Amino acid sequence: MTLFIEQCLNGLQFGLLLFLLAAGLTLVFGIMDLVNLAHGSLYMMGAYFAATFVAWTGNFVFGVVLALGATLLVGMAVEVIAMRRLYGRDHLDHVLGTFGLILFFDELVRLIWGPEGLTLPLPSWLNTSIQILPGVDYSAYKLSIIVVTLAVAAFLYVLVMRTRIGMLIRAGASNREMVGALGVNIKLLYTLVFGLGAALAGLAGLMQAPILTVQVGMGENILILAFVITVIGGIGSIRGALVAAIFVGFIDTLGRAFFPDLLRMAFTKEVAATAAPALSSMLIYLLMAIVLVVKPEGLFAASDK
Amino acid sequence: MSGKLSVRNVAIAVLLLALVLLPVYVELGGSRFLLTLFTRILILAMAAVSLNLILGYGGMMSFGHAAYLGIGGYAVGMLAHEGVFSGFVQWPVALFASALFALVIGALSLRTRGVYFIMITLAFAQMAYYIVAGLARYGGDDGLTIYKRSQFISPINLSNKVQFYYICLAVLIGSIYLVWRIVNSRFGLTIQGARSNDTRMRAIGFPTYRYKLVCFVIAGTMCGLAGALLANHTDFVSPATMYWTRSGDLIIMVVLGGMGSAFGPFFGAVALLVLEEVLSGITEYWQIILGPLLLLVVLFARGGIDGLLGKVRHRVSHG
Numbered sequence: 220m221t222l223f224i225e226q227c228l229n230g231l232q233f234g235l236l237l238f239l240l241a242a243g244l245t246l247v248f249g250i251m252d253l254v255n256l257a258h259g260s261l262y263m264m265g266a267y268f269a270a271t272f273v274a275w276t277g278n279f280v281f282g283v284v285l286a287l288g289a290t291l292l293v294g295m296a297v298e299v300i301a302m303r304r305l306y307g308r309d310h311l312d313h314v315l316g317t318f319g320l321i322l323f324f325d326e327l328v329r330l331i332w333g334p335e336g337l338t339l340p341l342p343s344w345l346n347t348s349i350q351i352l353p354g355v356d357y358s359a360y361k362l363s364i365i366v367v368t369l370a371v372a373a374f375l376y377v378l379v380m381r382t383r384i385g386m387l388i389r390a391g392a393s394n395r396e397m398v399g400a401l402g403v404n405i406k407l408l409y410t411l412v413f414g415l416g417a418a419l420a421g422l423a424g425l426m427q428a429p430i431l432t433v434q435v436g437m438g439e440n441i442l443i444l445a446f447v448i449t450v451i452g453g454i455g456s457i458r459g460a461l462v463a464a465i466f467v468g469f470i471d472t473l474g475r476a477f478f479p480d481l482l483r484m485a486f487t488k489e490v491a492a493t494a495a496p497a498l499s500s501m502l503i504y505l506l507m508a509i510v511l512v513v514k515p516e517g518l519f520a521a522s523d524k
Numbered sequence: 525m526s527g528k529l530s531v532r533n534v535a536i537a538v539l540l541l542a543l544v545l546l547p548v549y550v551e552l553g554g555s556r557f558l559l560t561l562f563t564r565i566l567i568l569a570m571a572a573v574s575l576n577l578i579l580g581y582g583g584m585m586s587f588g589h590a591a592y593l594g595i596g597g598y599a600v601g602m603l604a605h606e607g608v609f610s611g612f613v614q615w616p617v618a619l620f621a622s623a624l625f626a627l628v629i630g631a632l633s634l635r636t637r638g639v640y641f642i643m644i645t646l647a648f649a650q651m652a653y654y655i656v657a658g659l660a661r662y663g664g665d666d667g668l669t670i671y672k673r674s675q676f677i678s679p680i681n682l683s684n685k686v687q688f689y690y691i692c693l694a695v696l697i698g699s700i701y702l703v704w705r706i707v708n709s710r711f712g713l714t715i716q717g718a719r720s721n722d723t724r725m726r727a728i729g730f731p732t733y734r735y736k737l738v739c740f741v742i743a744g745t746m747c748g749l750a751g752a753l754l755a756n757h758t759d760f761v762s763p764a765t766m767y768w769t770r771s772g773d774l775i776i777m778v779v780l781g782g783m784g785s786a787f788g789p790f791f792g793a794v795a796l797l798v799l800e801e802v803l804s805g806i807t808e809y810w811q812i813i814l815g816p817l818l819l820l821v822v823l824f825a826r827g828g829i830d831g832l833l834g835k836v837r838h839r840v841s842h843g
Contacts, residue, residue: 254639304823310639311585315779316822318772323815330809443650443768450643497658504647504654508632511644515636 221355226476232361234468235368239423240445241460243416249455250392254310256317259438260324265290265421266428270337279342286425294417298410325435336434364426447507459519474499532833536787547686566692567753569793572777573699574746580784581707582739583719587642588649589774592622592744594766596751601668601761611674615752622748623741630740657763667762682756704786715739782830791829
């Protein structure tokens with residue numbers, strides 16, 4: 220039972236982390252109609268920046284804030300230099316152009332930081348565990364990830380639904396020309412939205428960094444997961460991304476933890492041992508295939524699209 | 525393919541002639557590595573040609589085309605692992621398995637469109653990737669070494685590098701011809717019509733879903749053959765063959781060469797792989813050049829190499 224609670228929390232934590240990535244993707248897609256494969260690269264940049272800045276300043280929080288700012292700037296630079304020219308193009312062009320960016324960023328990181336990965340050590344005040352229920356301890360760091368991501372989700376909701384900027388963002392999503400004609404600097408707005416998405420990806424990357432190693436290509440696997448989430452949730456819908464992310468986080472974590480045991484009950488040990496790893500990595504893709512077959516537009520398709 | 529002496533046709537003729545003569549050059553003292561490199565290029569060009577059929581002509585943006593490379597390869601590898609070396613068994617199995625996979629994922633994926641189609645084909649290819657990565661009996665993540673190439677009747681010997689090169693060249697030219705015949709048939713025109721305006725095609729009475737599905741299966745089967753060749757070429761097959769970045773490479777070849785042109789993907793494959801080879805000779809960090817280059821192609825050279833060649837002809841005839 221303790222294990223089950225712990226795995227559920229892990230699932231929630233992983234899901235919320237994925238939400239940060241998926242939210243950026245879905246924002247950029249919903250508003251600029253841009254498929255951004257390079258989103259995973261921004262996740263990677265966030266992790267590398269954090270590892271570097273924390274080592275530089277010697278202070279975890281300070282380093283993390285600097286890393287977030289740096290990822291934001293990188294994102295905005297990418298938008299101004301490359302993405303801006305891709306708006307309104309074919310989706311295939313987006314896929315190809317941003318694929319080029321992935322190659323660029325991977326190699327850039329290898330050039331600057333070298334091929335070996337980095338580590339981001341946790342400060343002692345995060346590297347403990349907290350008793351959450353009688354007899355159940357949980358990592359304080361993972362708990363803090365849950366808290367931070369929930370706060371970010373709330374912030375996003377308020378930003379998009381309750382502020383003037385959010386109103387402009389939503390207006391820009393439904394009619395770019397009209398918003399521009401009303402005197403809004405739509406170019407700047409897009410740059411800001413892209414930067415925001417980049418910062419969210421960077422935040423996900425740097426929060427994942429202490430758990431995994433910081434390495435080249437770390438963004439690519441998780442990028443596919445984030446895409447799966449945006450597609451399941453319905454492209455352009457932040458709410459859909461949140462629901463789908465938590466769902467995927469749970470399925471992936473619990474699948475990996477308990478699926479082998481379930482299989483062992485149904486089949487021989489040998490079959491279970493061979494099939495379980497493959498099947499549990501497949502679960503999410505299977506889920507996505509089912510969702511798309513039943514609801515080709517995703518669960519929470521933005522109604523005006 | 526206008527049949528005139530255009531720049532494009534001259535380029536095709538020169539490239540083909542060079543490829544036919546390449547083994548002669550190698551025999552006369554050129555680097556043997558060239559033969560290996562170009563065998564690989566021919567095989568991947570074939571995969572790109574098959575992708576072009578659905579991507580360029582059919583407008584189906586499949587982001588999972590490398591899956592067939594892996595399926596064709598694993599059909600050969602698994603049968604060889606089980607002691608079946610006959611190419612007369614291995615290759616039909618490779619083709620059939622790819623066709624079946626294409627039929628299943630095509631039937632499901634073609635219900636969606638746009639980005640959803642890109643993503644669902646990607647998801648299916650990733651599923652295939654995880655399935656083979658989980659097959660402990662066939663090497664799992666580490667891949668499977670093939671100790672003996674596919675066996676055919678006596679004059680055909682795939683272990684002979686020159687012969688294998690010519691087989692790949694012949695199969696590639698055959699597949700380009702096949703695609704050319706398909707797209708110029710009534711069937712192919714329907715597919716292209718569905719790319720331009722699916723609703724209208726359905727309104728005038730074409731069941732486009734079925735047409736597109738058949739097209740999807742043909743492309744998958746052709747790529748499965750390329751996979752069987754690739755496994756024979758490298759004597760090895762691994763899940764990495766079907767990783768999503770490989771599907772990305774195939775898309776790059778098609779777009780770089782020129783979508784929806786018969787020889788475009790062929791140019792694209794040659795250009796991309798030669799460029800990789802040249803750049804990696806200049807610097808260890810060659811992808812830092814290749815990445816932005818791709819972006820530039822997307823931004824400024826939409827028609828790819830084929831489009832550029834076409835433009836040259838245009839300028840010559842009007843200048």
